[in-house]
Structures are given as structure tokens and as C-alpha cells.
Amino acid sequence: MSLLEVKNLRVTFDTETGPVQAVRGVSFSLGHERLGIVGESGSGKTMTGRAVLRLIRPPGRVDADVMTFDGQDLLNATEREMRALRGKRIGMVMQDPKYSLNPVMTVGRQLTEGLRLRDKLGRADATAKAIAALDAVQIRDPARVMEAYPHELSGGMGQRVMIAMMLIPEPDLLIADEPTSALDVTVQAEVLSILDGLVRDRGMGLIFISHDLRLVARFCDRVLVMHKGVVVEEVAAANLLEAKHPYTRGLLNCLPRIGGPRGPLPGLDRSGAWATEGAP
Amino acid sequence: MTALPAPPPRSRLLPFLGQIALGIGTLAITLLGLLLITFIIARVVPTDPVLSIVGERATEAQMEAIRVKLGLDLPLWQQFFIYVRDALQGDLGTSIRTGQSVTAEIARYFPATLELATLGTIFGTLVGVPAGVLAATRPGSIADQIVRVVGLMGYSMPVFWLGLIGLLVFYGKLDWVSGPGRLDPTYDMMMQFTLTSYTGMILIDAALNGAWDVFANAISHIILPAGLLGYVSMAYISRMTRSFMMNELGQEYITTARVKGMPEWRVIWVHAMKNVLVPLITVIALSYAYLLEGSVLTETIFAWPGLGSYITDALFAADMPAVLGGTVVVGVVFVTLNMASDILYRLVDPRARA
Ligand SMILES: Nc1ncnc2c1ncn2[C@@H]1O[C@H](COP(=O)(O)OP(=O)(O)O)[C@@H](O)[C@H]1O
Ligand SMILES: [Mg+2]
Numbered sequence: 001m002s003l004l005e006v007k008n009l010r011v012t013f014d015t016e017t018g019p020v021q022a023v024r025g026v027s028f029s030l031g032h033e034r035l036g037i038v039g040e041s042g043s044g045k046t047m048t049g050r051a052v053l054r055l056i057r058p059p060g061r062v063d064a065d066v067m068t069f070d071g072q073d074l075l076n077a078t079e080r081e082m083r084a085l086r087g088k089r090i091g092m093v094m095q096d097p098k099y100s101l102n103p104v105m106t107v108g109r110q111l112t113e114g115l116r117l118r119d120k121l122g123r124a125d126a127t128a129k130a131i132a133a134l135d136a137v138q139i140r141d142p143a144r145v146m147e148a149y150p151h152e153l154s155g156g157m158g159q160r161v162m163i164a165m166m167l168i169p170e171p172d173l174l175i176a177d178e179p180t181s182a183l184d185v186t187v188q189a190e191v192l193s194i195l196d197g198l199v200r201d202r203g204m205g206l207i208f209i210s211h212d213l214r215l216v217a218r219f220c221d222r223v224l225v226m227h228k229g230v231v232v233e234e235v236a237a238a239n240l241l242e243a244k245h246p247y248t249r250g251l252l253n254c255l256p257r258i259g260g261p262r263g264p265l266p267g268l269d270r271s272g273a274w275a276t277e278g279a280p
Numbered sequence: 281m282t283a284l285p286a287p288p289p290r291s292r293l294l295p296f297l298g299q300i301a302l303g304i305g306t307l308a309i310t311l312l313g314l315l316l317i318t319f320i321i322a323r324v325v326p327t328d329p330v331l332s333i334v335g336e337r338a339t340e341a342q343m344e345a346i347r348v349k350l351g352l353d354l355p356l357w358q359q360f361f362i363y364v365r366d367a368l369q370g371d372l373g374t375s376i377r378t379g380q381s382v383t384a385e386i387a388r389y390f391p392a393t394l395e396l397a398t399l400g401t402i403f404g405t406l407v408g409v410p411a412g413v414l415a416a417t418r419p420g421s422i423a424d425q426i427v428r429v430v431g432l433m434g435y436s437m438p439v440f441w442l443g444l445i446g447l448l449v450f451y452g453k454l455d456w457v458s459g460p461g462r463l464d465p466t467y468d469m470m471m472q473f474t475l476t477s478y479t480g481m482i483l484i485d486a487a488l489n490g491a492w493d494v495f496a497n498a499i500s501h502i503i504l505p506a507g508l509l510g511y512v513s514m515a516y517i518s519r520m521t522r523s524f525m526m527n528e529l530g531q532e533y534i535t536t537a538r539v540k541g542m543p544e545w546r547v548i549w550v551h552a553m554k555n556v557l558v559p560l561i562t563v564i565a566l567s568y569a570y571l572l573e574g575s576v577l578t579e580t581i582f583a584w585p586g587l588g589s590y591i592t593d594a595l596f597a598a599d600m601p602a603v604l605g606g607t608v609v610v611g612v613v614f615v616t617l618n619m620a621s622d623i624l625y626r627l628v629d630p631r632a633r634a
Binding site for chain 2: 050053079083084087088091092094096099100103104114117149151166
């Protein structure tokens, strides 16, 4: 049975100028495997990931025909049931540790709060587990990092802390939303290989979100290509070069560079019907 | 593995103490400036201190003797030096009206203001912060509307009007509270003649003496003016809390806390609140300072013998030493509060400690 089953997912924002559809009918299913989601900025990747955790705040709303995790219906789950899933069974690493870590709490408190509050561990046990988790993301001086505040860490260190924090409860599924896009090019590869190693070792499912198609192909088994809120193509990473959709081919050809200009990709042929379909 | 970032400072205490020392230095300079200003005002204002002591019919020799006694024959810089030296020793001069030491008089009046403003700030914070949080977590809801309208009324209605209405309703009609003043006359006598005064704040002194009947009477007197000041403070604090909280709840670290499965109370009251506190401390300190300095109208309506009344009365009597002494105290209060909020701010925000 698949771990995550999503059919016809829609995320809508009710704005003053009418509803904006950020995700328009996305379907996929995922086992203990690694699924990539690619697409240019604004194509609805982040909203898809957050919808799975039901973390879209008003004015946004989520509908779907089916959204189940390990057989459990996520659409009709109570907030309490969702909280039991979040963290414990589904984790998420966000883009920029500068914003995703609480600036006024020490790394140690942020790492141990789940263990202490949810798992009711004592201080010493929780600290030991947190230090082990920092070890696992190859932080050399974990005891000192535990005492540090986020602003005292570099981006790469911050993102490792974030990964450690999300992996402590050993979730079945990890959503990594552009986990290296905000990092210096020099540390991106390291952080990715740490993430990759841990996910592989623990055999968890991974949804890897990125705007970099080649990167995604390296880390994933399958790739969903999103454009304007819909999946335009789904390909096995191995067969990426045989992708047929003009948008996918465009993404492949123009090699988007991390940190380069955002917005429409240069050289992308948008003359096909897919480019305008569903546009407001 | 990459190189680790620069290590966080070994001790967070040392730079912190350095900043406190710096703060005290700033405080000293600010106070010196304040004394210079009051000194200049005292020399410029056309009330002759000698004349007001000896009266119109004094002889030239008598006047000269007083002048020498007051040190007015010395060069100005020397007079300023003496003024600062005396002020540092707690001597703010002699009141022209009463012939008593200004310091001793202020020591009697100021605790009344301190007691009232402190209680008002406690009310304002205890009600304003939860109200602001409630409004921020349910924007647009009925609760949000109520907090907004109640706050708006606190902003826009004149304090003296609210005070008079309050007295009319709760004292005059309902008789739930006592009227103007800090105590009923009987309890006032008790306070003065049988109880030991430790702080000049009746609630604290009565409690320390175990005189609970005096305490209860003091409560029934202070509750209305403190509630009024608390309302004004609540209006400000709730509005600021709402906006700070809305801002924090939109931050990404809040999503992280939710992703970790933290319950909503913890997301709001721990993760967001710790960040809201950083700017909120300044807001509460400002509101406290405002109540300490600006409660003249309230003190007048409620016949509250506080610093505001003292300075106002002195002003009408052209009692310059008393006015300036009071001004110096207000300045000291303001600067001290500023520094205290600065220290607290650094305590809650690790980024400000670096
Ligand atoms: N609060 C919001 N109000 C209206 N539209 C929103 C809001 N948040 C996101 N969107 C819409 O959702 C779309 C998809 O966003 P997102 O999932 O973050 O894209 P991606 O992660 O692929 O860059 C955006 O193009 C934007 O129009
Ligand atoms: Mg995104």
C-alpha cells in the first residue's frame, strides 16, 4: 500500500480580487521512495507540500478527492489527529534556516522540545538524543551548538540543525522544500549528501521540492513537473532525457542556475497550449 | 565537513555587563544634562529667590546676606557645581511655599504616584496582552472587533471625563468603591500614627504591618483611578500586542513549530510570545513612564496626592525649587525606566546581546 495518496488536490486562496488557484488538481502517490517536484517559482510546489501537512492558513483552503497518509484520511482528520502526524510521522525541512528556526530560542531547546513535550523524556535523555541527532548531520561540536542561538550559526549549519530536528522523531515521510536554495553554493552539496544519506539509511519516503530539474533527478526515483499549479508530466528520473513535454524539455535545456534570476526561464518556448492553459 | 562558524562567545555575561556599564554611563550624562537645564531655567525665570524669602521690605544688607547664604554671589559654574553636588546627595533645595526640603516632600508624594501607576500598568498588561493575542489569533472575529472598539475608546475618550463618569457611577450611584483620596480619614490617621511606613506605598506598607483593614480600604480607593489608568494603558498595549503577534504568526519559524506538531497554545504563547516580548517590553515601559509622568488629570480628579499634583500646585504657587525638583525626579524616572527596558530587551533578545 502506498504511504501517501493524493488525488485532485486543489489549493485556493480567497483574495479580495477573487479566488486564486495555487494548486489545480494535482495527483500522485508515494511509497517509501523519493519523489521530486520541480517547476519554476510560483508553480505551486510549496503549497502542494504544505497541503499534505494541512498547514495552509486562511485565506487559503485545501480540497481534494483523496488525500490519505498510511491509510488515514488527511482531509477529514481533526486538528488533534493532524498534530499527532506532524513531526512524528511527516516532517518538513524548509528553505531558509535564517527564518525557519526560532531566533530567540537556543538550538538545544528547539531540538528537545518535541522529545520533552510529546515523548515526555527527561532533560538528560532528550539532550542526549538531540546531540546524537546533531552528530548524525555531521556537526562536529554538538554540545556547543546546542547552546547557540540560530543567528550564531551559518546557513549550512542552520540547515543541518533543521534536518536533525525533523529527523529526531524518525518520520516515515520527509518533505524537503528547496532545502539548499538559500545556501552558499559551496555547502549545498554537503547538506544534500547528508540529507540523502540519512533518508536512504532510514528508508523513509521523501518529497524533494526544487526548481532545479537535474538536481531533483539525481536524488529522486520519480519526478513530477509542475507548471501553474498542475502536473504537466511525471517521469522516472532515469528516463528524464526522454521527457516529452515541452515545458520539461525547456527546464532541461536552459539549466536554471541556483541564485540566478527568477521568473520565466530564458529560452523556454511558451508557444504551446500548455503555457496558457488555465491562466487567469 | 565545512569549517564551523565562529564560536558563540564563551560567556554571554561579560559583554552583557559591559553594556550595562555603558548604560549607566549614558544615564549619568543624561542626568547631568537634565540638571544643567533645570539649573539654567532656575536662573532665567524672573522669580527672585532672595526676594521670595526675605519679603519686599528687607534692607539691602539683609538681601545681601541671604544672597551669600544661598551662594548666589559665586560664579555661575561654581553654583552649578554646588547644585549638582547637592542633587547627587539628594538635596533638591527648599520649597518656597512650605520652607521644607523638596526632597522630603517628593519622597512623600512620589510613592502615591508610583503605587497608582504601577497598579495601572499591571492591569493594563494583564488585560492588554491576552486581549491583543486573542485579537491577533482570530483577526476579523467578534473578539477582535470588541478588543478594537474597547481599545479605541481608551484612546479617544478624555481621561478626566472617564474619571468623572467612573466616580459618578461606581462611587456615587453604585457605591462599590470609595471616593477620592488614598484612604478614609480614620484609616489615614491609623496609617500615619500607628503603623510603620516602609515605602510610602499604602498597599505595601499596610500589608507589611499586617493591617488588612487599612489594606482593604486602600484597595477600595485605588481601584477606580488605577482601573482608569489601566484602561488607558490596556488600550495601547493590546493594540501593539495584536500587531506584534500578527507579525510573528506570519513568520516561518511558526510553521516549523507547527510542523513539529506543537500544540497551538505553545506555538502562540511560547514560540511567538518570546519574539513578541522583544518589542513589547519597550511598549510596556513607555506606557508605564506615561502613567508615572502624565497622570496629573487623574490625580486631580481623584484628589490623589502624587507627583503630578505636587508639581502642578508648585507651578501655580511659582515655587521654582519644587517645580524643578519634581522635574528632575520625573527625568530620573524616565531615564531609569528606559535603561531597565533596555536591559530586559537584551535579556529576551539574544541578537541584541552580541
Ligand atoms: N497568501 C496568498 N494569497 C494569494 N495567493 C497566494 C498566497 N500564497 C501563495 N499564493 C499563490 O500560490 C502560488 C504558488 O505558490 P508556491 O506554492 O509558494 O510556489 P512555489 O513553491 O512553486 O514557488 C503563487 O503563485 C501565489 O500566487
Ligand atoms: Mg516554494
